[in-house]
Amino acid sequence: MNKRVPPRRPSGALPRKPAPARQFPVDEPTELLVFLLAKLAGQGRNSVKSLLAHGQVSVDDRVETKYNCPLKPGQVVTVSKEKKSAEPGLVGLRILHEDDDVIVVYKEAGLLSIASPQETELTAYRQLTAHVRRTNEKNRIFVLHRLDRETSGVMMFAKSERVQQRMQDNWNEVVKERSYVALVEGLVKKTQGTISSWLKESSTLKMYSSPHPNDGQHAVTHYKVLKASRGFSLLEVNLETGRKNQIRVHMQDIGHPVVGDKKYGSKSKAINRLGLHARVLSFEHPTTGQIMRFESPIPKSFLSQFGEKE
Structure with a gap:
Protein backbone atom coordinates (compact mmCIF):
# COMPACT_ATOMS: atom_id res chain seq x y z
CA MET A 1 0.00 0.00 0.00
CA ASN A 2 1.48 3.32 -1.04
CA LYS A 3 1.80 5.98 1.60
CA ARG A 4 0.50 9.40 0.71
CA VAL A 5 3.36 11.88 0.54
CA PRO A 6 2.46 15.51 1.26
CA PRO A 7 3.27 17.83 -1.63
CA ARG A 8 6.54 19.69 -1.38
CA ARG A 9 6.83 23.41 -1.83
CA PRO A 10 8.54 24.10 -5.18
CA SER A 11 12.16 25.13 -4.69
CA GLY A 12 11.48 28.57 -6.07
CA ALA A 13 8.36 29.21 -3.92
CA LEU A 14 8.41 32.13 -1.51
CA PRO A 15 7.86 31.53 2.22
CA ARG A 16 4.42 32.36 3.56
CA LYS A 17 4.10 36.07 4.35
CA PRO A 18 3.37 37.07 7.94
CA ALA A 19 -0.13 38.29 8.67
CA PRO A 20 -0.46 42.02 7.91
CA ALA A 21 -0.44 44.50 10.76
CA ARG A 22 -3.80 45.94 11.79
CA GLN A 23 -4.29 49.71 11.92
CA PHE A 24 -6.88 51.58 13.98
CA PRO A 25 -7.49 55.33 13.57
CA VAL A 26 -8.13 57.27 16.78
CA ASP A 27 -11.43 59.18 16.78
CA GLU A 28 -11.55 60.62 20.29
CA PRO A 29 -9.16 61.33 23.19
CA THR A 30 -8.43 58.25 25.29
CA GLU A 31 -5.56 56.16 26.68
CA LEU A 32 -3.78 53.36 24.81
CA LEU A 33 -4.82 50.36 26.94
CA VAL A 34 -8.47 51.46 26.99
CA PHE A 35 -8.36 51.94 23.20
CA LEU A 36 -6.81 48.52 22.55
CA LEU A 37 -9.26 46.70 24.82
CA ALA A 38 -12.11 48.27 22.83
CA LYS A 39 -10.63 47.58 19.39
CA LEU A 40 -9.37 44.07 20.16
CA ALA A 41 -12.59 42.94 21.76
CA GLY A 42 -11.89 39.27 21.07
CA GLN A 43 -8.67 39.32 23.12
CA GLY A 44 -8.39 39.25 26.89
CA ARG A 45 -6.72 41.90 29.02
CA ASN A 46 -3.59 39.78 29.54
CA SER A 47 -3.26 39.15 25.80
CA VAL A 48 -3.44 42.87 25.05
CA LYS A 49 -0.85 43.63 27.74
CA SER A 50 1.42 41.00 26.19
CA LEU A 51 1.23 42.83 22.85
CA LEU A 52 2.43 45.98 24.61
CA ALA A 53 5.17 44.10 26.47
CA HIS A 54 6.58 42.65 23.25
CA GLY A 55 6.70 45.91 21.31
CA GLN A 56 3.88 44.94 18.98
CA VAL A 57 1.94 48.19 19.36
CA SER A 58 2.90 51.44 17.63
CA VAL A 59 1.36 54.90 17.76
CA ASP A 60 2.08 56.84 14.55
CA ASP A 61 4.90 54.36 13.74
CA ARG A 62 6.53 54.74 17.18
CA VAL A 63 6.62 51.61 19.37
CA GLU A 64 4.69 52.32 22.59
CA THR A 65 4.52 50.17 25.74
CA LYS A 66 2.86 52.55 28.22
CA TYR A 67 -0.69 51.66 29.28
CA ASN A 68 -1.65 55.28 29.80
CA CYS A 69 -0.10 56.73 26.63
CA PRO A 70 -2.56 59.52 25.71
CA LEU A 71 -4.15 59.20 22.27
CA LYS A 72 -5.57 62.08 20.25
CA PRO A 73 -7.91 62.14 17.24
CA GLY A 74 -6.01 61.72 13.98
CA GLN A 75 -3.39 59.34 15.36
CA VAL A 76 -3.12 55.76 14.10
CA VAL A 77 -2.48 52.76 16.34
CA THR A 78 -0.83 49.78 14.64
CA VAL A 79 -0.88 46.25 16.07
CA SER A 80 1.76 43.94 14.57
CA LYS A 81 1.94 40.13 14.66
CA GLU A 82 5.72 40.35 14.92
CA LYS A 83 7.41 40.63 18.31
CA LYS A 84 10.04 43.36 18.39
CA SER A 85 11.98 42.01 21.35
CA ALA A 86 12.70 38.52 22.67
CA GLU A 87 12.95 39.85 26.21
CA PRO A 88 10.01 42.04 27.22
CA GLY A 89 10.69 45.32 28.99
CA LEU A 90 8.69 46.72 31.88
CA VAL A 91 5.06 47.37 30.97
CA GLY A 92 2.99 49.93 32.87
CA LEU A 93 5.96 50.42 35.17
CA ARG A 94 9.01 52.69 35.43
CA ILE A 95 11.88 52.36 37.91
CA LEU A 96 12.58 55.63 39.75
CA HIS A 97 15.29 54.36 42.12
CA GLU A 98 17.00 51.06 42.86
CA ASP A 99 19.72 50.09 45.34
CA ASP A 100 20.65 46.99 47.35
CA ASP A 101 17.71 47.41 49.74
CA VAL A 102 14.72 48.97 47.95
CA ILE A 103 13.26 49.54 44.52
CA VAL A 104 10.97 52.55 43.95
CA VAL A 105 8.72 52.58 40.89
CA TYR A 106 6.05 54.57 39.11
CA LYS A 107 3.02 52.34 38.41
CA GLU A 108 0.53 53.27 35.73
CA ALA A 109 -3.22 52.88 36.18
CA GLY A 110 -4.39 49.46 34.97
CA LEU A 111 -1.51 47.39 36.37
CA LEU A 112 -2.01 45.15 39.40
CA SER A 113 0.57 45.58 42.19
CA ILE A 114 0.48 41.89 43.07
CA ALA A 115 -1.88 39.05 42.16
CA SER A 116 -3.42 36.38 44.31
CA PRO A 117 -1.95 32.85 44.01
CA GLN A 118 -4.78 31.83 41.66
CA GLU A 119 -4.11 34.66 39.18
CA THR A 120 -1.49 34.68 36.44
CA GLU A 121 -1.90 38.28 35.31
CA LEU A 122 1.05 40.51 34.55
CA THR A 123 1.76 42.50 37.73
CA ALA A 124 4.31 44.97 39.09
CA TYR A 125 5.56 42.24 41.43
CA ARG A 126 6.09 39.67 38.66
CA GLN A 127 7.85 42.13 36.37
CA LEU A 128 10.19 43.40 39.09
CA ILE A 141 11.50 41.31 45.92
CA PHE A 142 9.15 41.76 48.89
CA VAL A 143 5.90 43.71 49.17
CA LEU A 144 5.89 46.78 51.43
CA HIS A 145 2.53 48.30 50.42
CA ARG A 146 0.12 48.19 47.49
CA LEU A 147 -1.73 50.44 45.11
CA ASP A 148 -5.12 49.45 43.69
CA ARG A 149 -5.06 48.32 40.05
CA VAL A 154 4.76 55.98 43.33
CA MET A 155 5.23 52.74 45.26
CA MET A 156 8.15 50.69 46.53
CA PHE A 157 9.29 47.15 47.25
CA ALA A 158 12.02 45.74 49.50
CA LYS A 159 14.79 43.59 48.05
CA SER A 160 15.21 41.36 51.11
CA GLU A 161 12.99 39.90 53.81
CA ARG A 162 15.14 41.63 56.45
CA VAL A 163 14.48 45.08 54.96
CA GLN A 164 10.77 44.28 54.48
CA GLN A 165 10.40 43.30 58.14
CA ARG A 166 12.33 46.30 59.43
CA MET A 167 10.32 48.78 57.36
CA GLN A 168 6.89 47.23 57.98
CA ASP A 169 7.47 46.93 61.73
CA ASN A 170 8.13 50.68 61.91
CA TRP A 171 6.02 51.83 58.95
CA ASN A 172 4.55 54.94 60.59
CA GLU A 173 8.01 56.12 61.64
CA VAL A 174 9.80 55.10 58.43
CA VAL A 175 7.30 56.74 56.03
CA LYS A 176 7.58 60.51 56.38
CA GLU A 177 5.07 61.51 53.72
CA ARG A 178 2.54 59.58 51.67
CA SER A 179 0.20 61.84 49.76
CA TYR A 180 -2.27 61.30 46.94
CA VAL A 181 -4.32 63.45 44.62
CA ALA A 182 -7.95 62.48 44.19
CA LEU A 183 -10.31 63.71 41.51
CA VAL A 184 -13.75 63.53 43.13
CA GLU A 185 -17.30 64.25 42.02
CA GLY A 186 -18.93 67.56 42.88
CA LEU A 187 -17.81 70.77 44.55
CA VAL A 188 -16.15 70.11 47.93
CA LYS A 189 -17.12 73.27 49.84
CA LYS A 190 -14.94 72.75 52.91
CA THR A 191 -11.43 73.66 51.72
CA GLN A 192 -9.73 71.22 54.09
CA GLY A 193 -10.74 68.62 56.60
CA THR A 194 -10.10 65.32 58.37
CA ILE A 195 -12.17 62.15 58.03
CA SER A 196 -11.96 59.55 60.78
CA SER A 197 -13.83 56.26 60.96
CA TRP A 198 -13.56 52.56 61.77
CA LEU A 199 -13.27 50.48 58.60
CA LYS A 200 -14.65 46.98 58.17
CA GLU A 201 -14.91 44.59 55.23
CA SER A 202 -18.22 43.11 54.11
CA SER A 203 -18.77 39.53 52.96
CA THR A 204 -18.56 40.86 49.37
CA LEU A 205 -15.04 42.25 50.13
CA LYS A 206 -16.24 45.85 50.09
CA MET A 207 -14.87 48.18 52.77
CA TYR A 208 -17.22 50.46 54.72
CA SER A 209 -17.20 52.76 57.74
CA SER A 210 -18.78 51.16 60.78
CA PRO A 211 -21.33 53.29 62.68
CA HIS A 212 -19.90 51.97 65.97
CA PRO A 213 -16.70 53.30 67.59
CA ASN A 214 -13.82 50.81 67.99
CA ASP A 215 -15.54 48.43 65.53
CA LEU A 235 -7.94 67.09 46.45
CA GLU A 236 -4.54 66.57 48.03
CA VAL A 237 -5.01 63.62 50.38
CA ASN A 238 -2.64 62.61 53.19
CA LEU A 239 -2.98 59.30 54.99
CA GLU A 240 -2.44 59.07 58.71
CA THR A 241 -3.26 55.36 58.45
CA GLY A 242 -3.01 53.03 55.45
CA ARG A 243 -6.14 50.88 55.38
CA LYS A 244 -7.52 49.01 52.38
CA ASN A 245 -9.55 51.35 50.08
CA GLN A 246 -9.35 54.02 52.80
CA ILE A 247 -9.45 57.08 50.53
CA ARG A 248 -12.18 55.62 48.36
CA VAL A 249 -14.44 54.86 51.35
CA HIS A 250 -13.81 58.22 53.03
CA MET A 251 -14.56 60.18 49.85
CA GLN A 252 -17.86 58.32 49.56
CA ASP A 253 -18.52 59.08 53.24
CA ILE A 254 -18.36 62.86 52.63
CA GLY A 255 -20.59 62.59 49.54
CA HIS A 256 -17.84 63.10 46.95
CA PRO A 257 -16.82 59.69 45.56
CA VAL A 258 -13.63 59.33 43.56
CA VAL A 259 -14.33 59.75 39.83
CA GLY A 260 -14.67 56.39 38.08
CA ASP A 261 -15.10 54.51 41.38
CA LYS A 262 -18.38 52.71 40.68
CA GLY A 275 -9.34 59.37 39.77
CA LEU A 276 -6.70 58.42 42.33
CA HIS A 277 -2.94 58.98 42.06
CA ALA A 278 -0.15 58.32 44.59
CA ARG A 279 1.76 61.57 44.12
CA VAL A 280 4.42 61.64 46.87
CA LEU A 281 6.29 58.97 48.81
CA SER A 282 8.98 59.99 51.29
CA PHE A 283 10.73 57.58 53.63
CA GLU A 284 13.82 56.99 55.73
CA HIS A 285 16.20 54.63 53.94
CA PRO A 286 16.49 51.38 55.96
CA THR A 287 20.31 51.26 55.79
CA THR A 288 21.62 54.79 55.32
CA GLY A 289 18.95 56.61 57.34
CA GLN A 290 18.76 59.18 54.54
CA ILE A 291 15.36 60.76 53.85
CA MET A 292 14.34 59.93 50.29
CA ARG A 293 11.46 61.66 48.51
CA PHE A 294 9.81 60.79 45.21
CA SER A 301 -6.49 63.82 32.53
CA PHE A 302 -7.22 65.02 36.11
CA LEU A 303 -6.19 68.60 35.34
CA SER A 304 -8.10 68.70 32.05
CA GLN A 305 -11.37 68.63 34.03
CA PHE A 306 -10.55 72.18 35.15
CA GLY A 307 -9.84 73.57 31.68
CA GLU A 308 -6.09 72.90 31.77
CA LYS A 309 -4.78 71.59 28.45
CA GLU A 310 -3.63 68.00 28.10
Whole structure:
Protein backbone atom coordinates (compact mmCIF):
# COMPACT_ATOMS: atom_id res chain seq x y z
CA MET A 1 0.00 0.00 0.00
CA ASN A 2 1.48 3.32 -1.04
CA LYS A 3 1.80 5.98 1.60
CA ARG A 4 0.50 9.40 0.71
CA VAL A 5 3.36 11.88 0.54
CA PRO A 6 2.46 15.51 1.26
CA PRO A 7 3.27 17.83 -1.63
CA ARG A 8 6.54 19.69 -1.38
CA ARG A 9 6.83 23.41 -1.83
CA PRO A 10 8.54 24.10 -5.18
CA SER A 11 12.16 25.13 -4.69
CA GLY A 12 11.48 28.57 -6.07
CA ALA A 13 8.36 29.21 -3.92
CA LEU A 14 8.41 32.13 -1.51
CA PRO A 15 7.86 31.53 2.22
CA ARG A 16 4.42 32.36 3.56
CA LYS A 17 4.10 36.07 4.35
CA PRO A 18 3.37 37.07 7.94
CA ALA A 19 -0.13 38.29 8.67
CA PRO A 20 -0.46 42.02 7.91
CA ALA A 21 -0.44 44.50 10.76
CA ARG A 22 -3.80 45.94 11.79
CA GLN A 23 -4.29 49.71 11.92
CA PHE A 24 -6.88 51.58 13.98
CA PRO A 25 -7.49 55.33 13.57
CA VAL A 26 -8.13 57.27 16.78
CA ASP A 27 -11.43 59.18 16.78
CA GLU A 28 -11.55 60.62 20.29
CA PRO A 29 -9.16 61.33 23.19
CA THR A 30 -8.43 58.25 25.29
CA GLU A 31 -5.56 56.16 26.68
CA LEU A 32 -3.78 53.36 24.81
CA LEU A 33 -4.82 50.36 26.94
CA VAL A 34 -8.47 51.46 26.99
CA PHE A 35 -8.36 51.94 23.20
CA LEU A 36 -6.81 48.52 22.55
CA LEU A 37 -9.26 46.70 24.82
CA ALA A 38 -12.11 48.27 22.83
CA LYS A 39 -10.63 47.58 19.39
CA LEU A 40 -9.37 44.07 20.16
CA ALA A 41 -12.59 42.94 21.76
CA GLY A 42 -11.89 39.27 21.07
CA GLN A 43 -8.67 39.32 23.12
CA GLY A 44 -8.39 39.25 26.89
CA ARG A 45 -6.72 41.90 29.02
CA ASN A 46 -3.59 39.78 29.54
CA SER A 47 -3.26 39.15 25.80
CA VAL A 48 -3.44 42.87 25.05
CA LYS A 49 -0.85 43.63 27.74
CA SER A 50 1.42 41.00 26.19
CA LEU A 51 1.23 42.83 22.85
CA LEU A 52 2.43 45.98 24.61
CA ALA A 53 5.17 44.10 26.47
CA HIS A 54 6.58 42.65 23.25
CA GLY A 55 6.70 45.91 21.31
CA GLN A 56 3.88 44.94 18.98
CA VAL A 57 1.94 48.19 19.36
CA SER A 58 2.90 51.44 17.63
CA VAL A 59 1.36 54.90 17.76
CA ASP A 60 2.08 56.84 14.55
CA ASP A 61 4.90 54.36 13.74
CA ARG A 62 6.53 54.74 17.18
CA VAL A 63 6.62 51.61 19.37
CA GLU A 64 4.69 52.32 22.59
CA THR A 65 4.52 50.17 25.74
CA LYS A 66 2.86 52.55 28.22
CA TYR A 67 -0.69 51.66 29.28
CA ASN A 68 -1.65 55.28 29.80
CA CYS A 69 -0.10 56.73 26.63
CA PRO A 70 -2.56 59.52 25.71
CA LEU A 71 -4.15 59.20 22.27
CA LYS A 72 -5.57 62.08 20.25
CA PRO A 73 -7.91 62.14 17.24
CA GLY A 74 -6.01 61.72 13.98
CA GLN A 75 -3.39 59.34 15.36
CA VAL A 76 -3.12 55.76 14.10
CA VAL A 77 -2.48 52.76 16.34
CA THR A 78 -0.83 49.78 14.64
CA VAL A 79 -0.88 46.25 16.07
CA SER A 80 1.76 43.94 14.57
CA LYS A 81 1.94 40.13 14.66
CA GLU A 82 5.72 40.35 14.92
CA LYS A 83 7.41 40.63 18.31
CA LYS A 84 10.04 43.36 18.39
CA SER A 85 11.98 42.01 21.35
CA ALA A 86 12.70 38.52 22.67
CA GLU A 87 12.95 39.85 26.21
CA PRO A 88 10.01 42.04 27.22
CA GLY A 89 10.69 45.32 28.99
CA LEU A 90 8.69 46.72 31.88
CA VAL A 91 5.06 47.37 30.97
CA GLY A 92 2.99 49.93 32.87
CA LEU A 93 5.96 50.42 35.17
CA ARG A 94 9.01 52.69 35.43
CA ILE A 95 11.88 52.36 37.91
CA LEU A 96 12.58 55.63 39.75
CA HIS A 97 15.29 54.36 42.12
CA GLU A 98 17.00 51.06 42.86
CA ASP A 99 19.72 50.09 45.34
CA ASP A 100 20.65 46.99 47.35
CA ASP A 101 17.71 47.41 49.74
CA VAL A 102 14.72 48.97 47.95
CA ILE A 103 13.26 49.54 44.52
CA VAL A 104 10.97 52.55 43.95
CA VAL A 105 8.72 52.58 40.89
CA TYR A 106 6.05 54.57 39.11
CA LYS A 107 3.02 52.34 38.41
CA GLU A 108 0.53 53.27 35.73
CA ALA A 109 -3.22 52.88 36.18
CA GLY A 110 -4.39 49.46 34.97
CA LEU A 111 -1.51 47.39 36.37
CA LEU A 112 -2.01 45.15 39.40
CA SER A 113 0.57 45.58 42.19
CA ILE A 114 0.48 41.89 43.07
CA ALA A 115 -1.88 39.05 42.16
CA SER A 116 -3.42 36.38 44.31
CA PRO A 117 -1.95 32.85 44.01
CA GLN A 118 -4.78 31.83 41.66
CA GLU A 119 -4.11 34.66 39.18
CA THR A 120 -1.49 34.68 36.44
CA GLU A 121 -1.90 38.28 35.31
CA LEU A 122 1.05 40.51 34.55
CA THR A 123 1.76 42.50 37.73
CA ALA A 124 4.31 44.97 39.09
CA TYR A 125 5.56 42.24 41.43
CA ARG A 126 6.09 39.67 38.66
CA GLN A 127 7.85 42.13 36.37
CA LEU A 128 10.19 43.40 39.09
CA THR A 129 10.96 39.84 40.18
CA ALA A 130 12.03 39.05 36.61
CA HIS A 131 14.02 42.31 36.55
CA VAL A 132 16.11 41.54 39.66
CA ARG A 133 16.65 37.92 38.57
CA ARG A 134 18.39 39.01 35.38
CA THR A 135 21.51 39.60 37.49
CA ASN A 136 21.02 36.69 39.94
CA GLU A 137 18.32 34.01 39.64
CA LYS A 138 18.07 33.82 43.45
CA ASN A 139 17.13 37.50 43.83
CA ARG A 140 13.64 38.31 45.10
CA ILE A 141 11.50 41.31 45.92
CA PHE A 142 9.15 41.76 48.89
CA VAL A 143 5.90 43.71 49.17
CA LEU A 144 5.89 46.78 51.43
CA HIS A 145 2.53 48.30 50.42
CA ARG A 146 0.12 48.19 47.49
CA LEU A 147 -1.73 50.44 45.11
CA ASP A 148 -5.12 49.45 43.69
CA ARG A 149 -5.06 48.32 40.05
CA GLU A 150 -6.61 51.56 38.76
CA THR A 151 -4.51 53.84 41.00
CA SER A 152 -1.34 55.26 39.44
CA GLY A 153 1.72 56.66 41.17
CA VAL A 154 4.76 55.98 43.33
CA MET A 155 5.23 52.74 45.26
CA MET A 156 8.15 50.69 46.53
CA PHE A 157 9.29 47.15 47.25
CA ALA A 158 12.02 45.74 49.50
CA LYS A 159 14.79 43.59 48.05
CA SER A 160 15.21 41.36 51.11
CA GLU A 161 12.99 39.90 53.81
CA ARG A 162 15.14 41.63 56.45
CA VAL A 163 14.48 45.08 54.96
CA GLN A 164 10.77 44.28 54.48
CA GLN A 165 10.40 43.30 58.14
CA ARG A 166 12.33 46.30 59.43
CA MET A 167 10.32 48.78 57.36
CA GLN A 168 6.89 47.23 57.98
CA ASP A 169 7.47 46.93 61.73
CA ASN A 170 8.13 50.68 61.91
CA TRP A 171 6.02 51.83 58.95
CA ASN A 172 4.55 54.94 60.59
CA GLU A 173 8.01 56.12 61.64
CA VAL A 174 9.80 55.10 58.43
CA VAL A 175 7.30 56.74 56.03
CA LYS A 176 7.58 60.51 56.38
CA GLU A 177 5.07 61.51 53.72
CA ARG A 178 2.54 59.58 51.67
CA SER A 179 0.20 61.84 49.76
CA TYR A 180 -2.27 61.30 46.94
CA VAL A 181 -4.32 63.45 44.62
CA ALA A 182 -7.95 62.48 44.19
CA LEU A 183 -10.31 63.71 41.51
CA VAL A 184 -13.75 63.53 43.13
CA GLU A 185 -17.30 64.25 42.02
CA GLY A 186 -18.93 67.56 42.88
CA LEU A 187 -17.81 70.77 44.55
CA VAL A 188 -16.15 70.11 47.93
CA LYS A 189 -17.12 73.27 49.84
CA LYS A 190 -14.94 72.75 52.91
CA THR A 191 -11.43 73.66 51.72
CA GLN A 192 -9.73 71.22 54.09
CA GLY A 193 -10.74 68.62 56.60
CA THR A 194 -10.10 65.32 58.37
CA ILE A 195 -12.17 62.15 58.03
CA SER A 196 -11.96 59.55 60.78
CA SER A 197 -13.83 56.26 60.96
CA TRP A 198 -13.56 52.56 61.77
CA LEU A 199 -13.27 50.48 58.60
CA LYS A 200 -14.65 46.98 58.17
CA GLU A 201 -14.91 44.59 55.23
CA SER A 202 -18.22 43.11 54.11
CA SER A 203 -18.77 39.53 52.96
CA THR A 204 -18.56 40.86 49.37
CA LEU A 205 -15.04 42.25 50.13
CA LYS A 206 -16.24 45.85 50.09
CA MET A 207 -14.87 48.18 52.77
CA TYR A 208 -17.22 50.46 54.72
CA SER A 209 -17.20 52.76 57.74
CA SER A 210 -18.78 51.16 60.78
CA PRO A 211 -21.33 53.29 62.68
CA HIS A 212 -19.90 51.97 65.97
CA PRO A 213 -16.70 53.30 67.59
CA ASN A 214 -13.82 50.81 67.99
CA ASP A 215 -15.54 48.43 65.53
CA GLY A 216 -12.92 47.64 62.90
CA GLN A 217 -9.62 49.33 61.94
CA HIS A 218 -9.23 53.00 62.77
CA ALA A 219 -8.64 55.08 59.61
CA VAL A 220 -7.74 58.78 59.42
CA THR A 221 -7.59 60.77 56.16
CA HIS A 222 -6.64 64.47 55.81
CA TYR A 223 -7.58 66.41 52.67
CA LYS A 224 -7.10 69.85 51.14
CA VAL A 225 -8.85 71.22 48.04
CA LEU A 226 -6.39 72.11 45.24
CA LYS A 227 -8.91 72.97 42.50
CA ALA A 228 -12.69 73.00 42.35
CA SER A 229 -15.52 73.48 39.89
CA ARG A 230 -19.21 72.69 39.97
CA GLY A 231 -18.64 69.20 38.58
CA PHE A 232 -15.34 68.12 40.13
CA SER A 233 -12.84 68.83 42.89
CA LEU A 234 -9.15 67.96 42.96
CA LEU A 235 -7.94 67.09 46.45
CA GLU A 236 -4.54 66.57 48.03
CA VAL A 237 -5.01 63.62 50.38
CA ASN A 238 -2.64 62.61 53.19
CA LEU A 239 -2.98 59.30 54.99
CA GLU A 240 -2.44 59.07 58.71
CA THR A 241 -3.26 55.36 58.45
CA GLY A 242 -3.01 53.03 55.45
CA ARG A 243 -6.14 50.88 55.38
CA LYS A 244 -7.52 49.01 52.38
CA ASN A 245 -9.55 51.35 50.08
CA GLN A 246 -9.35 54.02 52.80
CA ILE A 247 -9.45 57.08 50.53
CA ARG A 248 -12.18 55.62 48.36
CA VAL A 249 -14.44 54.86 51.35
CA HIS A 250 -13.81 58.22 53.03
CA MET A 251 -14.56 60.18 49.85
CA GLN A 252 -17.86 58.32 49.56
CA ASP A 253 -18.52 59.08 53.24
CA ILE A 254 -18.36 62.86 52.63
CA GLY A 255 -20.59 62.59 49.54
CA HIS A 256 -17.84 63.10 46.95
CA PRO A 257 -16.82 59.69 45.56
CA VAL A 258 -13.63 59.33 43.56
CA VAL A 259 -14.33 59.75 39.83
CA GLY A 260 -14.67 56.39 38.08
CA ASP A 261 -15.10 54.51 41.38
CA LYS A 262 -18.38 52.71 40.68
CA LYS A 263 -17.77 50.38 43.65
CA TYR A 264 -17.96 53.32 46.04
CA GLY A 265 -20.74 55.39 44.51
CA SER A 266 -19.27 57.22 41.49
CA LYS A 267 -21.50 57.96 38.52
CA SER A 268 -18.83 59.68 36.42
CA LYS A 269 -16.62 58.15 33.71
CA ALA A 270 -14.99 61.46 32.80
CA ILE A 271 -11.43 60.13 32.60
CA ASN A 272 -11.94 56.40 31.79
CA ARG A 273 -10.01 55.38 34.93
CA LEU A 274 -10.06 55.79 38.72
CA GLY A 275 -9.34 59.37 39.77
CA LEU A 276 -6.70 58.42 42.33
CA HIS A 277 -2.94 58.98 42.06
CA ALA A 278 -0.15 58.32 44.59
CA ARG A 279 1.76 61.57 44.12
CA VAL A 280 4.42 61.64 46.87
CA LEU A 281 6.29 58.97 48.81
CA SER A 282 8.98 59.99 51.29
CA PHE A 283 10.73 57.58 53.63
CA GLU A 284 13.82 56.99 55.73
CA HIS A 285 16.20 54.63 53.94
CA PRO A 286 16.49 51.38 55.96
CA THR A 287 20.31 51.26 55.79
CA THR A 288 21.62 54.79 55.32
CA GLY A 289 18.95 56.61 57.34
CA GLN A 290 18.76 59.18 54.54
CA ILE A 291 15.36 60.76 53.85
CA MET A 292 14.34 59.93 50.29
CA ARG A 293 11.46 61.66 48.51
CA PHE A 294 9.81 60.79 45.21
CA GLU A 295 7.10 62.85 43.53
CA SER A 296 5.18 62.15 40.32
CA PRO A 297 3.15 64.75 38.38
CA ILE A 298 -0.62 64.99 38.63
CA PRO A 299 -2.12 63.08 35.65
CA LYS A 300 -3.05 65.42 32.82
CA SER A 301 -6.49 63.82 32.53
CA PHE A 302 -7.22 65.02 36.11
CA LEU A 303 -6.19 68.60 35.34
CA SER A 304 -8.10 68.70 32.05
CA GLN A 305 -11.37 68.63 34.03
CA PHE A 306 -10.55 72.18 35.15
CA GLY A 307 -9.84 73.57 31.68
CA GLU A 308 -6.09 72.90 31.77
CA LYS A 309 -4.78 71.59 28.45
CA GLU A 310 -3.63 68.00 28.10
